[in-house]
Amino acid sequence: MKAQNISQIRKAYLFFAISVISTAFLGVLSIFCFINTATAELELIGSKTREYDKINAYQIELVGRMDTLYNYMQMLNTSEKINDVLLLNMISNKKMNYLNSLDKLPKEDSYLFRKIGNQINVFLNVDDSIRQLIIEEDLVKSDLIRCIEDNKQLARKLSIGGILNE
Numbered sequence: 823m824k825a826q827n828i829s830q831i832r833k834a835y836l837f838f839a840i841s842v843i844s845t846a847f848l849g850v851l852s853i854f855c856f857i858n859t860a861t862a863e864l865e866l867i868g869s870k871t872r873e874y875d876k877i878n879a880y881q882i883e884l885v886g887r888m889d890t891l892y893n894y895m896q897m898l899n900t901s902e903k904i905n906d907v908l909l910l911n912m913i914s915n916k917k918m919n920y921l922n923s924l925d926k927l928p929k930e931d932s933y934l935f936r937k938i939g940n941q942i943n944v945f946l947n948v949d950d951s952i953r954q955l956i957i958e959e960d961l962v963k964s965d966l967i968r969c970i971e972d973n974k975q976l977a978r979k980l981s982i983g984g985i986l987n988e
Contacts, residue, residue: 877927877928877931880926880927881927881931881932884920884923884924884927884935887916887919887920887923888935888938888939890916891913891917891920891942894909894912894913894916895913895942895945895946895949898910898913898949898953899949899953910946913942913946917939917942920939921936921939921940924936924939
């Protein structure tokens with residue numbers, strides 16, 4: 823007993839088989855393309871991560887250099903035991919090495935470091951101005967104290983001599 827529409831059934835089976843095979847092929851092709859794209863993206867992310875890590879490590883090194891430079895600048899004029907001329911020379915050398923090392927980074931990654939490095943002379947000038955003002959203030963204080971003492975002694979001498987100071 824054969825079905826009367828056997829040719830239509832065979833066509834339907836053939837259509838179904840081709841549809842299943844093409845769907846499976848399309849699914850495998852989609853997964854293959856996804857894996858290739860994901861692998862390429864992971865490689866790109868890995869290379870960018872290594873690049874960013876290298877820049878970040880170098881920026882951390884620059885922060886350490888700037889901290890050292892700042893600490894040396896803080897030591898200026900703090901003690902008689904410190905040779906300020908030698909310390910200024912060392913600060914100048916470290917500043918130049920710092921500015922030269924900024925060339926290893928792209929400009930957009932070292933903008934703030936360049937700006938701070940270029941302002942070191944301003945910091946030193948302000949520090950020197952403050953030091954000079956402190957010295958001048960100490961001189962004025964000592965002059966004022968001396969004048970007050972002289973005034974007190976003169977007032978005593980005048981009161982002892984019979985002339986009262988009003």
